[in-house]
Amino acid sequence: MTDSASPGNPESVNQTQVGCPQIRTAGEPDAEGLATMLTGLADHSLYFRFQTAIGRPPRPALLLRLLCPTGGAWVATRDDSIVGHAMWAWVANSAEPTAELAVVISEAEQRRGLGVRMLATAAAHAYDAGAKHFLFVVNAANDRVARMVRRRWPTAPVERDGPLLNFIVPADPQGRTTAAWTALPSRRAPDYRQPRAPTDAVASACR
Secondary structure (H helix, E strand, O other), X not given: OOOOOOOOOHHHHHHHHOOOOEEEEOOHHHHHHHHHHHHOOOHHHXXXXXXXXXXOOXXXXXXXXXXXXXXXXXXXXXXXXXXXXXXXXXXXXXXXXXXXXXXXXXXHHOOOOHHHHHHHHHHHHHHHOOOOEEEEEEEOOOHHHHHHHHHHOOOOOEXXXXXXXXXXXXXXXXXXXXXXXXXXXXXXXXXXXXXXXXXXXXXXXXX
């Protein structure tokens, strides 16, 4: 997750209520706009999202995986420009249906609540599709997001995978609302969620 509005921060809340970007379902025609947004991200934003170099502009195969995953994908737009992307994809070889969630927000829109809105949208869609668990893959250095997950799911198991923390949490109806994801007070510090780069195992071509 790349940003979070907080009821305790009036400026943050107002930013999410005035001139909110529009969220819609993503598809192959969004490849050029998404490439433009990703190319404009700072190096650390790209690393926090993908954990690897993705090229500038990103490779077409990666864009296809982002826009056409096995689950669902969305983009947020402002003035016809893409300013956010969220997705979920089925995790292969899981004992129960598990959806990995991911979101990335343009530099100008970060910390305004857009990431929260998009993550809630993806979570609700995954839940309706039958997901029993959500997977969050968080960089161990990202204390803010790790604390968000632990606060909302205090008993969630976590596995360390090098620099990453893998949280598997129960998918429940409460996760369908934006308010469910605003668990921490706003802080003026970078706030990024770091899921793994999509792989062929969790991606499919657009139909």
